[in-house]
Structures are given as structure tokens and as C-alpha cells.
Amino acid sequence: MDMKPVILIAVILIAGVSAGVYILTATDGNDKTEVKNLNGKNQTTGxxxxxxxxxxxxxxxxxxxxxxxxxxxxxxxxxxxxxxxxxxxxxxxxxxxxxxxxxxxxxxxxxxxxxxxxxxxxxxxxxxxxxxxxxxxxxxxxxxxxxxxxxxxxxxxxxx
The missing domain is CATH 2.60.40.10 (Immunoglobulins)
Known part of the structure; x- marks a missing residue:
């Protein structure tokens, strides 16, 4: 079995998860971080x-x-x-x-x-x-x- 497609899918999944974590915790330079609370709503906390x-x-x-x-x-x-x-x-x-x-x-x-x-x-x-x-x-x-x-x-x- 050729492992190249499996490795490619794994790399894409890891990159997608990393991008999602970065987007959910990215700062705007104002010492504020935006996160999703347990209700799924965005909440900004400094x-x-x-x-x-x-x-x-x-x-x-x-x-x-x-x-x-x-x-x-x-x-x-x-x-x-x-x-x-x-x-x-x-x-x-x-x-x-x-x-x-x-x-x-x-x-x-x-x-x-x-x-x-x-x-x-x-x-x-x-x-x-x-x-x-x-x-x-x-x-x-x-x-x-x-x-x-x-x-x-x-x-x-x-x-x-």
C-alpha cells in the first residue's frame, strides 16, 4: 500500500488543527485574547x-x-x-x-x-x-x- 496519501492527509489535518488553534487564540496587539466560551460565543479577555x-x-x-x-x-x-x-x-x-x-x-x-x-x-x-x-x-x-x-x-x- 502506498503511504503517500495517508501522510498527506495527516499533514493537512495537523495544519488545519494548528490554524484553528491560532485563529481562536490570536491577539490583536492590545493584550486581549479572543476565545470561545463553553456556550460557543466569542469572549474577549485581557x-x-x-x-x-x-x-x-x-x-x-x-x-x-x-x-x-x-x-x-x-x-x-x-x-x-x-x-x-x-x-x-x-x-x-x-x-x-x-x-x-x-x-x-x-x-x-x-x-x-x-x-x-x-x-x-x-x-x-x-x-x-x-x-x-x-x-x-x-x-x-x-x-x-x-x-x-x-x-x-x-x-x-x-x-x-
Whole structure:
């Protein structure tokens, strides 16, 4: 039996299904996605666009706690769901951050002394100045899928 017609039909079917999926989920560049709901009607829903930032004090002293303010804002046109925030120092989660909504929270971060750094990492270790705090990561889902991003990092000059 010649397999060419069978292969041709399979390729046409796959291309047709792919085109149908693309047409049903294509965006118009306005962060909106059109999908068919369970009743077969077209429904347009926007996608989320999360912006994550953190800010801390102008300066700090070794051996003290500092307050870092973290903000997560949804600048998109749809909700961000199952939002997970993760850092070396903290974790947070939010069920939903609606379009236009901003969530803000504060965390305390300890800045070690030079002696504590040497105890933990060896005699040749030093405390960095400025003190570096890496950005936190955010993952979330919206109508278009799962997304992840990182906030800005911080460099805080130490008063020694």
C-alpha cells in the first residue's frame, strides 16, 4: 500500500488543527485574547502584565535589619492568577491580582557584620559595600499561559 496519501492527509489535518488553534487564540496587539466560551460565543479577555519593584533605605549599618518595600502591579488588561513571589529572604502568594491593582508589602532583611561573614564563609570573606540584595521572582498565570519575571536588585551603601 502506498503511504503517500495517508501522510498527506495527516499533514493537512495537523495544519488545519494548528490554524484553528491560532485563529481562536490570536491577539490583536492590545493584550486581549479572543476565545470561545463553553456556550460557543466569542469572549474577549485581557492578559495580565505584572511589574515588580523593590526599594530600600539610602544607607544601612552592618548588624542591623532594614525594611525593603516590595510592589507588584498588574498593568495589563486581565487578572493575574496564582501569583507566587519568591526571594532568598521571603515568600508570598496571592490568589488574584486584578488589572490595575497594586499589591505592596514590606520585609525585614538582616545585614550581617564583617565578623559574621567571616564566621559563615571563612577568614578571607568580606562584607560587600555596597550591600547587594538580588531581585525577587514572580510567577503567575493568565489567559495566555504561565509567566515569570524578576524585580530590580538593590545596592545599599553601608556606613561602617
Amino acid at each position: 492578559t495580565a502584565r505584572i511589574v515588580a519593584t523593590q526599594r530600600g533605605p539610602e544607607t544601612a549599618r552592618p548588624g542591623s535589619n532594614i525594611t525593603v518595600t516590595c510592589k507588584i502591579k498588574n498593568e495589563g488588561k486581565g487578572p493575574a492568577k496564582n501569583v507566587k513571589v519568591l526571594s532568598q529572604d521571603f515568600e508570598r502568594s496571592f490568589d488574584v491580582i486584578e488589572a490595575g491593582e497594586e499589591v505592596e508589602f514590606q520585609v525585614q532583611i538582616y545585614i550581617p557584620t564583617e565578623e559574621e561573614v567571616k564566621e559563615d564563609f571563612g577568614e578571607n570573606a568580606t562584607l560587600s559595600n555596597p550591600f547587594f540584595i538580588g531581585g525577587f521572582s514572580v510567577t503567575y498565570t493568565d489567559l495566555s499561559g504561565k509567566h515569570s519575571l524578576n524585580s530590580n536588585s538593590l545596592e545599599i551603601p553601608l556606613q561602617i
